[in-house]
Amino acid sequence: MPDGPSRPAVPGRSLVTRRALVEVVRTAVLGSYGVTGLADPFLRHLGLGERAIRVSIEPEVTVDVRLTIAYGLPVAEVARQVDSAIRYGLRRALDREIGAVRIHVAGLASGPFSTPGAGVAGAADPAAARPGEDSR
Numbered sequence: 001m002p003d004g005p006s007r008p009a010v011p012g013r014s015l016v017t018r019r020a021l022v023e024v025v026r027t028a029v030l031g032s033y034g035v036t037g038l039a040d041p042f043l044r045h046l047g048l049g050e051r052a053i054r055v056s057i058e059p060e061v062t063v064d065v066r067l068t069i070a071y072g073l074p075v076a077e078v079a080r081q082v083d084s085a086i087r088y089g090l091r092r093a094l095d096r097e098i099g100a101v102r103i104h105v106a107g108l109a110s111g112p113f114s115t116p117g118a119g120v121a122g123a124a125d126p127a128a129a130r131p132g133e134d135s136r
Helices: 018-030 042-046 075-094
Strands: 035-038 053-056 062-070 101-109
Touching: 018 035, 018 053, 018 062, 018 075, 062 075, 075 101
Parallel strands: 062 101
Antiparallel strands: 035 062, 053 062
């Protein structure tokens, strides 16, 4: 089926704030499998540390992300998926190519947490058992 008539380009400008880009990156990172959170150093609360997400837009869009990954997952694969998610989200939002995406893994998290996709249907989850029922 042919596309509709193409519209001529309209000259003009659009303005995207850095804060909006940070939110696009945050959504992409936290939606990636294996990411347990963003690493926000303690000193950041005192105004001395770095932010978990830094986006610079001059001369090209570059991103620095500090995150924590679930223990037991391949770090390189999770980082590759995060990189892909960030590039996809920013490419859709800006309609331009993205420069460098630097991912810093600040640590591995272990403990009771859930990563996206962990609650697969049919999987045995002892915590979901009703009280008084045997979870075997």
